[in-house]
Amino acid sequence: MGKIPEVGVRRRAELFYQQLDALQALRQQARRELLVESRKHRATKLLRQIPCIGPIWAALLIALIQAPYRFRTQRQLWAYSGFGIEMHSSAEYHYVEGQLRRSTKPVMLRGLNKNHNHDLKHIFKSTATKASSGAGPFHDVYEGLLAKGMKPSMARLTLARKIAAITLIVWKKGVSFDAKHLKQQAA
Numbered sequence: 001m002g003k004i005p006e007v008g009v010r011r012r013a014e015l016f017y018q019q020l021d022a023l024q025a026l027r028q029q030a031r032r033e034l035l036v037e038s039r040k041h042r043a044t045k046l047l048r049q050i051p052c053i054g055p056i057w058a059a060l061l062i063a064l065i066q067a068p069y070r071f072r073t074q075r076q077l078w079a080y081s082g083f084g085i086e087m088h089s090s091a092e093y094h095y096v097e098g099q100l101r102r103s104t105k106p107v108m109l110r111g112l113n114k115n116h117n118h119d120l121k122h123i124f125k126s127t128a129t130k131a132s133s134g135a136g137p138f139h140d141v142y143e144g145l146l147a148k149g150m151k152p153s154m155a156r157l158t159l160a161r162k163i164a165a166i167t168l169i170v171w172k173k174g175v176s177f178d179a180k181h182l183k184q185q186a187a
Contacts, residue, residue: 034059043068046170049177050163051138052131057123061167064120068172074165081124082116083161112157124167128160137179138163 004010038044038059047058071077078084089108093100131138138159145155162182170177
């Protein structure tokens with residue numbers, strides 16, 4: 001603070017630091033209350049068994065997904081999380097001799113869906129990034145995908161989708177996470 005020569009700028013910096021101090025205390029209090037509230041849900045213990053999902057991520061998953069039965073399949077959760085693949089084209093139909101016919105060209109991939117829950121995508125992407133860099137069953141899956149020649153970004157996306165699918169299964173069925181069943185999940 002002493003290095004700031006102007007009085008007005010120094011005063012604004014002091015106010016910003018006071019706000020930061022107050023927000024950090026408020027953040028810690030909100031974190032404690034979030035953890036207390038999440039312990040009331042039975043799913044918290046199940047979700048915490050999944051590698052790289054800690055108490056905060058488990059609490060946020062419960063808050064964001066609310067009920068796993070909203071999603072009949074894992075693909076619906078992927079779409080809600082922003083991992084659904086968009087495949088469409090404006091040239092699906094064309095006129096041939098005055099008749100509207102479906103084009104024989106394959107539908108183009110357009111990437112991942114844009115309308116999704118950004119917080120949920122952040123949770124699954126962060127979990128996949130952490131799992132790909134650390135030791136554990138998800139790291140082995142990630143290394144296997146890289147060994148098959150997949151790009152690292154696509155391998156992390158596949159891992160995030162796999163983590164989302166496992167989260168849905170563990171929560172829906174009320175079963176514990178088991179690394180032996182990791183290979184059976186479709187990505």
